[in-house]
Each structure stands twice: as C-alpha cells, then as structure tokens.
Amino acid sequence: MRLFYSSGSPYARMVRVALRETNLLPRVTEVEATLRDPASAILPVNPVGRVPTLLLPDGTALTETVLILDFLDTLGAAHRLLPAEGAARWRAMAALGRAIGMMDGVAVWNRExxxxxxxxxxxxxxxxxxxxxxxxxxxxxxxGRLGDTPDAPGIALLCLLGYAERRHRTWPWRDGRPGLAAWYDAMAARPSFAATLPPLSGL
Ligand SMILES: N[C@@H](CCC(=O)N[C@@H](CS)C(=O)NCC(=O)O)C(=O)O
Structure with missing residues (x-):
C-alpha cells in the first residue's frame, strides 16, 4: 500500500500517526506529494488530488481521513483505532467527527x-x-474525560492541536483551556507524534 501525504497536512498526519500507533507502518510506503499541482503524483490514482490518499494493492484509492482510519482497523492490528461495533463505536465516531469538523473550520480559516x-x-x-x-x-x-489512548478521536484531536501549534499560531488555543493544554502536552510526547512533526509556517 502507498500513502500519499504532505508534511504540512494535519489530515495526512492523523493517518501517519495511526500507522505508527498500530504498527502498520511496515505495510505502507509513505509518498510525499505536492498539492494543487497538475504534476502531483496523486492525480493519476485519485482525481480529487487531496491528502491523505491511501492506494490499496488492487488499485483502489481511498480518500477522506475517516474512511482511511476505519479501513486501517480491517488490517488486523492489535491496537484498534475505533471500537468494532455497538454504541461505543458511534460514540467514538461522534468524537472523531467533531474533531474533523473542527479541523475543517481551522483549515478554512487558515486558507483565508x-x-x-x-x-x-x-x-x-x-x-x-x-x-x-x-x-x-x-x-x-x-x-477530564479525554483518555490517554491513541485511538482515532484522540489522534485527530492531537493532530488538530498540533496544527494550531506549528501552522496556525494565530489562534491562541491554550488561553483559558488548561485541561486541553495539559492533555495535548502529555499526548504530544508520543513517538508517533514526534516522528510526524510538520514544518513551522508563518501563520
Ligand atoms: N476531507 C478531507 C480533507 C483533506 C484535505 O483537505 N487535505 C488537504 C491538505 S490539509 C489537501 O489535500 N488539499 C489539496 C487540495 O485541496 O487540492 C479528509 O478528511 O481527508
């Protein structure tokens, strides 16, 4: 499998952190790709042209972070990213959707x-x-209810706040949020997170 990513993308980072936390990284080749570029390596496999894109061995190109994280759980890793079924699965999906929705808002703000x-x-x-x-x-x-398990909702929130730390510093997200800041600081020490640090941007 091949994962197309860009080093600044918080969405792609979610998948890259998940690959490391699940120990699935040896099964995937990470390919850094350009964005909004007619010569991008992504376009021949995925006309959407966005990262993350996960190219499966049969040529299927999975796009959309939530779909990719859900797919990773089908690969048999001991560490699951989302519960397999039941109310716990939907609660986790709700938390993941909330983090992604918030990330989408930050991405629009940053693009402006x-x-x-x-x-x-x-x-x-x-x-x-x-x-x-x-x-x-x-x-x-x-x-107080945010756990210390690197599951899909936790990874998504971690990468969102990591984006605010390195690529969207115009948002003083820590102000008045000591609980969230303490959670982030503890989780940010994980090797999966350190190994996927995005470059600093001027924003
Ligand atoms: N809804 C997508 C969003 C992914 C996304 O917006 N990726 C950005 C990089 S952060 C991208 O590839 N932008 C290039 C483009 O829009 O052409 C997901 O959840 O994966």
Whole structure:
C-alpha cells in the first residue's frame, strides 16, 4: 500500500500517526506529494488530488481521513483505532467527527489567511473563529474525560492541536483551556507524534 501525504497536512498526519500507533507502518510506503499541482503524483490514482490518499494493492484509492482510519482497523492490528461495533463505536465516531469538523473550520480559516489580504473574507474568518472556539470550549469542559489512548478521536484531536501549534499560531488555543493544554502536552510526547512533526509556517 502507498500513502500519499504532505508534511504540512494535519489530515495526512492523523493517518501517519495511526500507522505508527498500530504498527502498520511496515505495510505502507509513505509518498510525499505536492498539492494543487497538475504534476502531483496523486492525480493519476485519485482525481480529487487531496491528502491523505491511501492506494490499496488492487488499485483502489481511498480518500477522506475517516474512511482511511476505519479501513486501517480491517488490517488486523492489535491496537484498534475505533471500537468494532455497538454504541461505543458511534460514540467514538461522534468524537472523531467533531474533531474533523473542527479541523475543517481551522483549515478554512487558515486558507483565508493565506490569501492576499484584499481577497480574504472577514465574514468567513469570523465564522470559523467562532466555530473553532465553540468546539474547543466544549472540549475544555470535557477535558477530564479525554483518555490517554491513541485511538482515532484522540489522534485527530492531537493532530488538530498540533496544527494550531506549528501552522496556525494565530489562534491562541491554550488561553483559558488548561485541561486541553495539559492533555495535548502529555499526548504530544508520543513517538508517533514526534516522528510526524510538520514544518513551522508563518501563520
Ligand atoms: N476531507 C478531507 C480533507 C483533506 C484535505 O483537505 N487535505 C488537504 C491538505 S490539509 C489537501 O489535500 N488539499 C489539496 C487540495 O485541496 O487540492 C479528509 O478528511 O481527508
């Protein structure tokens, strides 16, 4: 299998951390790919052109982080990323969906900031700041319940906050959120996280 990723992508990092936590990395070749580029190595296998893309041996190209994380659980690793069934599975999916929804908001906010100033939408930025802080405040209120297991929801939240630390520092996410910050600092020490550190950006 081949995983197409870019080093700055928090979504691709979720899959890269999961591959390390499940010890599935030896079964996957990680391929760094360019984005928004007509010559990108992703395009011949996936016209969507986004990372993460996981190319299976039969040529199926799985795109979308949640689908890929769910697929990894079918490979028989001892460490599962999501419960196999029942209410626990849907609770974990809900937590994962919430982290991804928050990540989507941060990604839109970040994309606006990368535009020339005269092309930015103050309305979109304000909307995504509100969304992001709203979810972060709920997470802070529930921080005592965040476990220390690197399951799919935990990995997604960790990579989201890791993105805020390295590539979206305009958001002072730690302010007023000591529980979330303590959880992040403890989880960020994991080797899977250190091995996938994104480059710093100017934002
Ligand atoms: N919904 C997708 C989002 C993935 C995504 O937005 N990836 C970005 C990098 S962070 C990308 O590949 N952008 C390139 C593009 O939009 O062409 C997922 O969950 O995997």
């Amino acid at each position: 900031l990368r535009r020339p100033e005269h092309e930015r939408s103050p309305g979109v930025i304000a909307q995504e700041i509100t969304r992001t802080n709203r979810v972060a405040d709920v997470l802070e209120a529930e921080a």
